[in-house]
Amino acid sequence: MAQLGILQRNESSAQGKYSVELKHVAKSYGDTEIYTDLHFQLLKGTFVALVGPIGSGKTTMLNMFAGLERPSSGSILVMGRDITRMSEDELGGFRASTIGLVPQVQTLIPELTVRENVELPLHFAKVDGESRQRKVDYVLEKVGIRGEAKRTVSTLSVGEKQMVSFARAMVNDPPILLLDEPTEALDPLMAEVIMGLLRGDNLTLGRTIFVTTHDRRVTELARKTLRVKKTIP
């Protein structure tokens, strides 16, 4: 069993105060228990880093926040809504408007251009054409890849893809940003750009940021650090 440092344990779950609330969440794969009783809340606008050994369940927790994996028991409230009770399609719509996700493994569509990739979540959120154009231009400018907008993603470097991933996560102006090892495999320059954005750029300011990382530079930016103490057997 992995145990986490606890943030805001047992505080009242006043509506509107928390962006994410875990209530007695357990998660297992077959006979392997990952978490047995997670119970904590993340305040809105906080920046939390989750650290721990490889295979300790960090990505699983992040995926549960995003509704990509469901807990075995317990409930998860995101912006006051219980995502464990939502259908897949409800979750899709909710994610499109609420959660920006930068996964560890690239999930960009290689056949599409940078602009088209970044634009996709706006289509799913039914944003009109003019607003889509404006939002995409803004976010590409902020992450410094507007000049690459017409390039096909398959032609980009790892670092450039990570920036596109970041832009795609931010384009819908989500209140929650989830990042899985965002600086891993990046050269120092690209890692510094990502950290610059996390440090308090207008693009990320005021959002709840939850990041899994092994990078000490990233944990130093976080307001709180959660630590997975034991690895999964």
Place this chain on the structure above:
Amino acid sequence: MSRGVSLQEGQLLARSLNVSKSTHLVVATVAAAVAANAAAAIQLTGLAGQVALLSLIFVTLALGTSAISSDIYTRSSQTIANLRSIGASSRSLSSAVFFSVIGYGVAGSALGAGVGAAMGIALGGQGGAVSVLVAVVGVILASSAAAAAGVYAGVRRTWRN
């Protein structure tokens, strides 16, 4: 099925799922071949034979287009997971494939039925202009309905799995 899915979104999704010109060509040519044969043969047979031919068109094309749409989803399962992680709904993904494929099925059917009608006349079909027209319309309707039902069934089966 199309509700809430824009043309641009559908095109982007179809490209993401690798619904390519080859896919369109396969659908159109299969529909055209089946419709051409049926439109020719239907002029050379009686009512029972005509009903049998239309049924055969429906079953054949429905099975074929169902397999094609299932295949699109099966080979794009990772892309679908990626798209769903950023908010794509099953409705938008289904619509993208449905509308991307169905147009080519209908176009192929219409073309094939026209060619088949001419072949039927050349082969000595006994009907007048009206009966040839009825045969062509029947073949187009049966094959279009089959393509639509097949694509829809393929999509549904894939989501259930």
